[in-house]
Amino acid sequence: MDLELAPEHASFRAGVRELAQGVVQPLAAEVDRDHRFPQEAIDAAAQSGLLGVLIPRRYGGAGLDALAFAICVEELAQACASTAVIVDVHTSVGTEPILLFGDDEQKSRWLPRLATGELLGAFALTEPASGSDAASLTTTARRNGDGYVLNGTKVFITNIGHAGLYVVFARTGPDEKAAGVTAFLVPADARGVRVGQVFHKMGLHGSPTGELILEDVSVPAANRLGAEGQGFMVAMRALDSGRIGISGQALGIGQAAVDETRALMRDRGHEQGDDFTLAEMATRLESARLLAYQAAWLCSRGLPFTRQASMSKLHCTDTAMQVALDALQIAGPEGAASGSPLERHVRDAKALQIYEGSNQVQRIVIARDLLRAG
Amino acid sequence: MDFEFSAEQVAIRDTIRELVQDRVSPRAAEIDQTGEYPKDIEKLFADNGILGIPFPEEYGGISGSSVTICMGIEEIAKACASSSLILAVQALGSYPILVAGSEEQKKRLCPPLASGEKVAAYALSEPDSGSDAAAMKTFAKKHGHEYVLNGTKQFITHGSIAGTLVVFAQTDPGADHRGISAFVLERETSPWSVEKLEHKLGIRGSPTAQIVFQDVKVPAANRLGEEGAGFKIALAVLDRSRPGIGAQALGIAEGAFDYALNYVKERKQFGQPIASFQGIQFMLADMATQIEAARHLVYRAATKADVKAPDLTKVAAMAKLFASDMAMRVTTDCVQLLGGYGYISDYPVERMMRDAKITQIYEGTNQIQRVVIARALLR
Numbered sequence: 001m002d003l004e005l006a007p008e009h010a011s012f013r014a015g016v017r018e019l020a021q022g023v024v025q026p027l028a029a030e031v032d033r034d035h036r037f038p039q040e041a042i043d044a045a046a047q048s049g050l051l052g053v054l055i056p057r058r059y060g061g062a063g064l065d066a067l068a069f070a071i072c073v074e075e076l077a078q079a080c081a082s083t084a085v086i087v088d089v090h091t092s093v094g095t096e097p098i099l100l101f102g103d104d105e106q107k108s109r110w111l112p113r114l115a116t117g118e119l120l121g122a123f124a125l126t127e128p129a130s131g132s133d134a135a136s137l138t139t140t141a142r143r144n145g146d147g148y149v150l151n152g153t154k155v156f157i158t159n160i161g162h163a164g165l166y167v168v169f170a171r172t173g174p175d176e177k178a179a180g181v182t183a184f185l186v187p188a189d190a191r192g193v194r195v196g197q198v199f200h201k202m203g204l205h206g207s208p209t210g211e212l213i214l215e216d217v218s219v220p221a222a223n224r225l226g227a228e229g230q231g232f233m234v235a236m237r238a239l240d241s242g243r244i245g246i247s248g249q250a251l252g253i254g255q256a257a258v259d260e261t262r263a264l265m266r267d268r269g270h271e272q273g274d275d276f277t278l279a280e281m282a283t284r285l286e287s288a289r290l291l292a293y294q295a296a297w298l299c300s301r302g303l304p305f306t307r308q309a310s311m312s313k314l315h316c317t318d319t320a321m322q323v324a325l326d327a328l329q330i331a332g333p334e335g336a337a338s339g340s341p342l343e344r345h346v347r348d349a350k351a352l353q354i355y356e357g358s359n360q361v362q363r364i365v366i367a368r369d370l371l372r373a374g
Numbered sequence: 375m376d377f378e379f380s381a382e383q384v385a386i387r388d389t390i391r392e393l394v395q396d397r398v399s400p401r402a403a404e405i406d407q408t409g410e411y412p413k414d415i416e417k418l419f420a421d422n423g424i425l426g427i428p429f430p431e432e433y434g435g436i437s438g439s440s441v442t443i444c445m446g447i448e449e450i451a452k453a454c455a456s457s458s459l460i461l462a463v464q465a466l467g468s469y470p471i472l473v474a475g476s477e478e479q480k481k482r483l484c485p486p487l488a489s490g491e492k493v494a495a496y497a498l499s500e501p502d503s504g505s506d507a508a509a510m511k512t513f514a515k516k517h518g519h520e521y522v523l524n525g526t527k528q529f530i531t532h533g534s535i536a537g538t539l540v541v542f543a544q545t546d547p548g549a550d551h552r553g554i555s556a557f558v559l560e561r562e563t564s565p566w567s568v569e570k571l572e573h574k575l576g577i578r579g580s581p582t583a584q585i586v587f588q589d590v591k592v593p594a595a596n597r598l599g600e601e602g603a604g605f606k607i608a609l610a611v612l613d614r615s616r617p618g619i620g621a622q623a624l625g626i627a628e629g630a631f632d633y634a635l636n637y638v639k640e641r642k643q644f645g646q647p648i649a650s651f652q653g654i655q656f657m658l659a660d661m662a663t664q665i666e667a668a669r670h671l672v673y674r675a676a677t678k679a680d681v682k683a684p685d686l687t688k689v690a691a692m693a694k695l696f697a698s699d700m701a702m703r704v705t706t707d708c709v710q711l712l713g714g715y716g717y718i719s720d721y722p723v724e725r726m727m728r729d730a731k732i733t734q735i736y737e738g739t740n741q742i743q744r745v746v747i748a749r750a751l752l753r
Contacts, residue, residue, distance in 0.1 A: 133643035
């Protein structure tokens with residue numbers, strides 16, 4: 001057992017930290033206040049190769065593993081949770097389905113452009129009436145000659161309006177449930193692709209979330225990812241590793257809250273009541289980090305990691321929420337008022353308990369895995 | 375032990391409930407989004423006697439009972455926490471007069487507050503004196519029949535809109551907290567200036583101001599109690615106001631819970647309402663139990679305020695601590711129950727979660743409540 005980061009991971013972390021603290025962090029307050037897409041931060045991340053962390057070198061990526069990905073999102077989130085989720089969604093659920101399920105032609109066509117950030121990726125699974133019950137989605141993909149015609153409305157799509165490529169899940173078969181779902185690569189500039197409502201959210205104000213409307217969108221069969229009926233499996237596999245990214249995002253928010261609380265307590269003086277809370281915050285965060293890195297380690301070795309990824313997402317995001325609330329409580333009124341990052345952390349952290357499978361869904365996944373026969 | 379409300383209290387509550395449903399609830403989202411003080415709601419409360427609840431009839435009011443005040447705050451907070459502060463801070467800013475004022479002062483200062491002609495506020499905290507009130511640096515110097523005030527007060531709810539402001543200031547700087555005195559400032563004759571308004575996580579329709587006194591003259595007739603009695607008055611006021619913050623937290627939690635309960639009954643996933651899943655049911659059961667427990671503690675504390683019970687300080691702190699921690703948990707879980715919809719502003723629960731946080735912080739942070747409770751236990 002070795003709990004030390006390998007030198008290549010440690011130096012990767014140092015590089016991301018420099019970018020995150022130097023370029024991303026100074027934008028965070030303004031991005032939140034003005035509900036502005038952090039374009040400079042994303043450009044800088046692209047320049048440093050952070051949009052291609054998981055993409056093999058032969059397609060222009062960095063060819064790194066799931067642990068590096070978790071570290072990348074963690075460091076970005078410590079600076080700005082909005083920037084972190086933009087990069088996270090692009091990298092995991094927006095790109096990984098092509099890595100894992102694309103054919104050679106699809107990989108050569110899309111991965112180099114995703115690796116450089118020329119295209120930002122996004123993932124369109126959820127629908128107004130189909131959230132946790134993803135298999136009940138109603139967007140249709142009708143066969144039409146050599147291609148498909150897609151119709152439907154997707155909702156809560158991260159990177160909406162900024163993505164160049166959406167991984168869209170639609171129903172191709174008569175099967176009502178999972179077996180009828182197929183994955184498609186839908187370019188944002190395809191005719192009939194439209195951005196609907198962009199939501200005003202509690203937090204993550206720099207990360208646009210909204211509706212993707214598909215009206216008679218024609219895509220060639222070459223844009224079908226995997227076989228017909230394989231889509232639900234594609235989605236679930238993408239979400240498994242996506243949860244490692246969200247864990248990293250939670251760790252980053254939690255670490256920022258802990259560090260700001262330490263600085264504030266050192267500066268202001270402190271008594272035992274708050275000391276105990278700080279100790280609890282840091283302990284929970286440390287346990288969450290170990291769980292996340294274990295899930296990433298299993299994933300990068302090709303071992304089963306579904307249960308650990310769900311445990312990690314559940315524990316890391318619950319921890320981020322609690323730590324952010326505790327940090328604000330220790331700060332008091334100054335933390336809730338203008339200009340303090342602490343109130344932002346609370347607003348940002350809440351999203352993490354909800355997206356990429358609500359924490360209720362994580363419990364379902366964990367319990368199902370625990371109770372499986374054998 | 376009697377947890378029943380009087381017929382008169384129930385009638386007041388029902389009136390408020392109806393007004394809130396018709397007039398406040400439809401405004402709540404807009405008040406939060408614009409961050410503007412809802413002058414129209416203030417007028418609505420004034421016109422309907424709601425701002426008279428904190429005052430006994432002889433001073434132009436309709437009640438003066440802490441239980442009734444809590445009922446009012448709770449009802450309003452179910453729909454709009456910002457609006458509930460219009461009543462809560464009217465009570466907070468008036469308690470010092472009711473607790474420590476002379477008969478002449480009560481007769482003179484209370485009627486315009488009870489009628490809602492004026493809004494009250496309470497200025498204790500300073501930039502370097504939050505939980506440690508005795509460290510305040512606002513000074514009041516006596517010159518003949520008046521005092522001259524200089525200093526800065528921080529995080530003053532309604533400090534920018536109040537017509538009557540109770541200010542705590544040092545009159546004997548060497549004497550620590552025994553040198554603090556309380557004054558009533560009326561804006562026309564003792565004008566203060568507003569330095570800045572905070573942009574906050576929640577309660578965005580309730581202005582929180584930094585206010586500055588620069589040679590502000592206050593007649594000696596507006597000093598409450600003796601010189602040096604201010605700290606005692608401040609503590610006595612907080613004993614009475616903390617059940618009100620508990621009631622506010624309770625109302626916020628109930629508003630979010632009612633919304634989420636309806637939602638889970640209607641929202642279908644996997645072919646059935648999500649309320650049919652045990653994981654959701656257990657969350658509902660825990661939330662409702664916590665709300666019920668908080669409700670009893672809040673009204674028990676309010677009852678103790680009304681009968682001036684000797685253990686009021688401890689129980690009021692417990693009510694504020696428990697109800698506000700409960701509200702934070704419950705509203706966070708209500709956002710969770712609505713999933714993605716809970717996180718966007720088209721639905722009210724994200725606002726309620728942001729509003730809940732302040733109840734753990736103001737009128738004594740929950741750390742201070744624990745200090746107060748422990749001190750009472752160890753006395």
